[in-house]
Amino acid sequence: MGDLSERRVQLALLLSFASGVLVGWQANRLRRRFLQWRKRRLQDKLDAAQKKLDLA
Known part of the structure; x- marks a missing residue:
C-alpha cells in the first residue's frame, strides 16, 4: 500500500465517482423513456376501450 501515491488514489476516486454519475444519469434517462412509453x-389502450364503449 505504501507504493500507491496519494495522487493515484485521488485519480481513482474521481474516476469511479464520474463513472457512477454517468451510469446513474443514463439509467435515469432510460427509466424516463420507459415510463413515457x-x-x-x-x-392508447384506454382510448381504444372508450371507443369500443361508445360504439356499443
Missing part, C-alpha cells in the same frame, strides 16, 4: 401505451 408505458404511459403512451396505456393511454
Whole structure:
C-alpha cells in the first residue's frame, strides 16, 4: 500500500465517482423513456376501450 501515491488514489476516486454519475444519469434517462412509453401505451389502450364503449 505504501507504493500507491496519494495522487493515484485521488485519480481513482474521481474516476469511479464520474463513472457512477454517468451510469446513474443514463439509467435515469432510460427509466424516463420507459415510463413515457408505458404511459403512451396505456393511454392508447384506454382510448381504444372508450371507443369500443361508445360504439356499443
